[in-house]
Amino acid sequence: MNPLIFTTILMTVLLGTMIVMMSSHWLMIWIGFEMNLLAIIPILMKKYNPRTMEASTKYFLTQATASMLLMMAIIINLMHSGQWTITKVFNPTASIIMTSALAMKLGLTPFHFWVPEVTQGISLTSGLILLTWQKLAPMSILYQISPSINLNILLTMAVLSILVGGWGGLNQTQLRKIMAYSSIAHMGWMTAVLVYSPTLTMLNMLIYIMMTLTMFMLFIQSSSTTTLSLSHTWNKTPLTTTLILITLLSMGGLPPLSGFMPKWMIIQELTKNSSIILPTLMAIMALLNLYFYMRLTYSTSLTMFPSTNNMKMKWQFETKQITLLPPLIVMSSLLLPLTPMLSILD
């Protein structure tokens, strides 16, 4: 793509999300979402093959439907309250429709079907932008309307998302689909605690973005999109193998890595609000997630995956230099002692 056009379109994606996060008028928020959607389509379609076109079409259709639902909720809110500010959604119908629309944008169950298919059809870098940056805008709106969200609907969607994210990822060998299912599960964790303490949602979002950025960049560096090609990293860059191990365990939520921090805080907050069965179920279902992360580490770092003999003696080409990778790896594994600092997110 022409670099000038590419820069313009990328800046428009950023601008769209910024408009969503900084507006106080519902119409501007909707315009921000549409600008974001429109500008990310050519980024998803960077290579012109039928897979990317199909993935971009699926993404466009689902997100456009979600924007239409959001507009309907905005208008119902306008009808019942007569004003356009985002402090509170005044009508339960509007609140439910708005929650469903934002859940469609995030990829929560039962609207999760587009996430694995779209993530699989696009390149690794586009998948990175899709799974991290695109989650910021809907989450910020959910944060702002959190006092008026119907708890039953949101908790149902969250728990089902954690289940689907864990269960659906079990049969996958394609790395992008694994990351997509992990994204669904993490969105479930984030929205489960939204009504109780939105600060923890933001904390979970922050740590999730760091970990997903790290994972994707490790994949980009070894140009691997399947488990099989990831299992050859011991020959290409042996250090990456250890880092993949650490980051995956962090994503699974194991102490003493930083992925444990949001899960711990969320379970603590839920039990403080006298719901015990729910966090127990969520923690058990997070084990499904941990299982397929462990399977990745087993084939990548812990064992030498079966391969032909010439795969074991690869020619050392120049490795890609990803400047952001070391700080990201450190942040996604060693942040746990900084937990008392989460009060700055209030």
Place this chain on the structure above:
Amino acid sequence: MMTYIVFILSVIFVVSFVGFSSKPSPIYGGLVLIVSGGVGCGIIMNFGGSFLGLMVFLIYLGGMLVVFGYTTAMATEQYPEVWVSNTTVMGVFLLGLLMEVMLVLYVLKSEEVGVAFKFSGVGDWAIYDTGDSGVFSEEIMGVAALYSYGAWVVIVTGWSLLVGVLVVLEVTRGD
């Protein structure tokens, strides 16, 4: 006849919708869209929304439909489908017309026919606020406000349109 003008216009509205829903070639769909746009504008104006009707003509018919017509004319085939050329299209069109005739008869003779629900006049659809506060029309003041303290909205929407064009060109390039 003037007392029934809204009714007559709405019948023509529905018939033209049936006309393009029966899916002839897009050129003919655009033709009945023009008719339906004009007639819909007439309906709105009968309820006092003169500004809205003007906007329909200017922006919808004069902007969007013109662009649609040009692009369809560039992409059309040698023998486009009319309503009578294909049995399916003609069948759907006639079915729609038949349903509309039945509905009109029902509305006109509503005392003699008993159906599940009743048409009780215009009801909630009548708007008594035409946007005139007596001295000046609120709708024109809205447009003026858009360009004075709504400047950010103009910038954002203008940028969205520009990026829309860039995106469409980029997507259809197919290198």
